[in-house]
Ligand SMILES: [Fe+2]
């Protein structure tokens with residue numbers, strides 16, 4: 001089984017790019033399942049309801065999110081009703097939506113989990129404990145598991161990789177918007193990459209208009225972020241998985 005994971009999708013132009021390109025990429029590369037982080041789709045902050053539905057129509061099976069998940073209120077009810085968009089599992093139980101989902105693909109049940117790191121981020125409950133709890137609760141209900149660790153610190157993401165090595169089939173990081181070159185299969189068979197990168201405009205700064213970011217750095221004055229324009233690129237990784245053994249055979253970084 002071949003799974004494509006895409007880094008944070010930034011901006012509406014990128015939604016259009018995926019609508020035009022993702023199905024072809026899926027077909028050309030024989031991808032069985034696509035998971036993508038959608039926390040920055042609408043003006044960097046959040047995922048709107050209409051855009052979530054378009055992304056689910058254009059070849060993404062499950063959308064994960066992150067610290068910007070609450071940016072758009074119109075997604076809240078959808079988070080409660082859909083099985084295809086999840087928010088970090090370690091938010092308090094009173095928050096809308098679920099931190100994981102189990103969906104069918106290619107005859108297998110795929111458990112997808114999203115978790116937020118706590119180093120240099122909001123002080124949520126332990127991401128390690130939160131994901132462990134899901135694995136215990138859903139034991140026997142899934143064939144393979146995927147984990148999006150939405151976190152700032154490379155150390156925390158790699159620690160998650162080792163902690164869940166052999167128990168989660170693929171562990172990948174998101175949030176920094178910069179693709180790392182450390183893709184590998186960990187000793188017990190989990191596929192791993194510290195950050196998938198960004199699916200968005202390459203010429204900005206992490207997807208934001210570069211002049212806006214420069215103004216903020218150079219003046220320390222506030223200025224509203226706007227999405228950079230043009231030159232869209234999708235970044236992520238392809239995990240080749242042996243679903244019966246629940247192991248990753250290889251991980252390959254991709255850009256298109
Ligand atoms: Fe992001």
Ligand SMILES: [Fe+2]
Nearest residue numbers: 066067068175
């Ligand atoms: Fe983020």
